Amino acid sequence: MEKTYTYQEIAALPKAFRRNLINCISGFKSLCLVGTADSAGLTNLSLVSSVIHVGANPPLVGMLMRPHVVPRHTIENIETRLHYTLNHVSAEIYQAAHQSSARYPKEVSEFTGTGLTPLFTDKVPAPYVAESPLRIGLRFVERHQIIANQTILIVGEVLELVLPEAAVGEDGFIDLEQTGSLTVSGLDSYHRTERIDRLPYAKYRPEA
Amino acid sequence: MEKTYTYQEIAALPKAFRRNLINCISGFKSLCLVGTADSAGLTNLSLVSSVIHVGANPPLVGMLMRPHVVPRHTIENIETRLHYTLNHVSAEIYQAAHQSSARYPKEVSEFTGTGLTPLFTDKVPAPYVAESPLRIGLRFVERHQIIANQTILIVGEVLELVLPEAAVGEDGFIDLEQTGSLTVSGLDSYHRTERIDRLPYAKYRPEA
Numbered sequence: 001m002e003k004t005y006t007y008q009e010i011a012a013l014p015k016a017f018r019r020n021l022i023n024c025i026s027g028f029k030s031l032c033l034v035g036t037a038d039s040a041g042l043t044n045l046s047l048v049s050s051v052i053h054v055g056a057n058p059p060l061v062g063m064l065m066r067p068h069v070v071p072r073h074t075i076e077n078i079e080t081r082l083h084y085t086l087n088h089v090s091a092e093i094y095q096a097a098h099q100s101s102a103r104y105p106k107e108v109s110e111f112t113g114t115g116l117t118p119l120f121t122d123k124v125p126a127p128y129v130a131e132s133p134l135r136i137g138l139r140f141v142e143r144h145q146i147i148a149n150q151t152i153l154i155v156g157e158v159l160e161l162v163l164p165e166a167a168v169g170e171d172g173f174i175d176l177e178q179t180g181s182l183t184v185s186g187l188d189s190y191h192r193t194e195r196i197d198r199l200p201y202a203k204y205r206p207e208a
Numbered sequence: 209m210e211k212t213y214t215y216q217e218i219a220a221l222p223k224a225f226r227r228n229l230i231n232c233i234s235g236f237k238s239l240c241l242v243g244t245a246d247s248a249g250l251t252n253l254s255l256v257s258s259v260i261h262v263g264a265n266p267p268l269v270g271m272l273m274r275p276h277v278v279p280r281h282t283i284e285n286i287e288t289r290l291h292y293t294l295n296h297v298s299a300e301i302y303q304a305a306h307q308s309s310a311r312y313p314k315e316v317s318e319f320t321g322t323g324l325t326p327l328f329t330d331k332v333p334a335p336y337v338a339e340s341p342l343r344i345g346l347r348f349v350e351r352h353q354i355i356a357n358q359t360i361l362i363v364g365e366v367l368e369l370v371l372p373e374a375a376v377g378e379d380g381f382i383d384l385e386q387t388g389s390l391t392v393s394g395l396d397s398y399h400r401t402e403r404i405d406r407l408p409y410a411k412y413r414p415e416a
Contacts, residue, residue: 003373006331010267010366013380020380022264025344025369027238027296028384028391028401029261050260052272053237055357056230059218062272062354062361064260088235091404102410113412123214136233144352146270146363149263153270153361155354158218161233165211172221172228176236176393182404183236183391185384189406193236193391193399196299200396202310204321 024186031184033097034063035085035118035127036077043118043127045100045110046074049184051086059158061086061138066151073106078154082140083125087132090180094190096131123160133179134163173198232394239392241305242271243293243326243335244285251326251335253308253318254282257392259294267366269294269346274359281314286362290348291333295340298388302398304339331368341387342371381406 010018029049036044054060063086067075078084089097096114104113111118111127118127124137138156145152167178176193183191218226237257244252262268271294275283286292297305304322312321319326319335326335332345346364353360375386384401391399 001373002370003376005369007267007365007367010369011265015265017380018267019264021369021376021382022267022366023261024380024382024384025267025342025366025371026259026261026269027240027389028236030235030237032235051234052258052260053231053234054272054354054359055274056227057219057223058356059215059226059230059233060354060356061234064262064270066263094404095407098407099410102412104412134233141356142354144354144361146262146268146350146352148266148268148349148363148365151262153352155356157215157356158230158233159215161213161218161229162210163233165209168211168229172225172232173394173397174229174232176232177399181235183401185401186381188408189381190404191385191401192404193393193401196302196390196398196400198397199303199306202307204310204312 020186028183028185028191031089031097031182031190033087033089033100033129033132034074035087035129036074037081037126038073038077039080042107043109043111044073044077045114045116045129047097047101054155060141060155061136061158062153062155064151064153075152075154078140081125084138084140084156085124085126085128086136086138087129088134088179088181090133090182091192092180093131094182098188121160134181136161228394236391236393236399239297239305239390239398241295241297241308241337241340242282243295243337244282245289245334246281246285247288250315251317251319252281252285253322253324253337255305255309262363268349268363269344269366270361270363272359272361283360283362286348289333292346292348292364293332293334293336294344294346295337296342296387296389298341298390299400300388301339302390306396329368342382342389344369
């Protein structure tokens with residue numbers, strides 16, 4: 001049986017129910033840890049499910065953040081240091097990743113709090129997560145504030161990409177089941193995936 | 209063995225390889241059909257993998273579109289009619305959904321071309337996909353153009369939400385495996401999911 005929620009009914013829902021419901025309707029989401037450092041070098045880690053592909057050439061990745069809710073340090077650090085990392089979350093580290101969303105005091109790094117290991121390269125002045133199977137180093141490019149609720153879209157350019165060589169196909173496709181990358185739904189539900197199919201480029205068939 | 213791609217190496221990759229590679233690095237993505245209609249009532253359908261949660265109160269959903277590539281009609285229709293629908297894609301309809309990404313002539317509706325069924329309610333002047341298990345009707349709220357590559361973020365407010373009643377938990381969480389919603393990676397790889405875990409709200413533990 002189908003259930004319909006109108007705009008008015010959604011507005012009248014209990015807050016926690018609405019939060020879960022609406023966080024689920026956008027579908028399955030990317031699951032990444034964002035690594036940053038502040039001007040003193042203190043590392044910060046936060047879990048995001050709002051990463052999106054923006055473009056391949058130049059290579060651009062976006063993420064939406066809620067500055068008035070949790071990961072405020074992350075935005076401050078990105079705008080100060082102009083660099084950050086995105087790190088895919090696998091089954092081995094999703095519990096530690098989830099724990100990074102707790103409200104740590106500013107002086108405590110989420111790396112320390114979760115037991116994940118910061119990793120630096122000479123390309124990006126921000127910490128990667130050593131345990132992550134696919135790691136992206138980015139340079140901050142632009143931000144856009146959503147007027148309706150003050151969330152912020154951050155767009156970055158890929159400076160460096162590290163992943164298991166065997167997961168990259170001849171055509172450049174990355175097998176995210178081989179990397180072990182998970183997906184998330186709602187606020188707290190973690191999923192592995194199983195590929196059904198890859199389909200060829202769709203063509204218009206007038207006779208169809 | 210790990211492979212590193214630097215910014216310069218990514219820029220030097222063959223175009224198709226880079227397109228596949230970079231489209232994969234953002235992780236697993238939402239898979240939705242966008243339903244719109246033009247001023248004459250001709251329906252349009254396009255497949256998007258860039259839907260993100262923007263906020264729960266008011267209920268806001270975003271999606272990023274490439275106006276200079278495929279789904280130009282979709283943006284024109286949204287800005288003309290100010291309404292659109294997002295429809296989750298299940299295993300039953302992913303092949304038809306994929307086919308909707310072909311370049312249909314303006315006068316041919318992708319509904320006709322793919323065999324999917326337009327469905328209207330009195331709340332939203334845009335077509336839903338009748339075969340979709342979870343359907344969202346939206347009112348256009350705002351747009352933001354990404355300076356770096358001219359893509360457009362469209363934000364809409366949820367006017368109506370229709371889904372299987374049994375998939376909604378007591379806490380508002382939607383079981384997207386029960387709705388049958390799929391996820392996509394890269395440009396063309398379709399996946400079902402298997403839940404590993406739901407975790408409770410993370411708390412800071414000073415002793416940890």
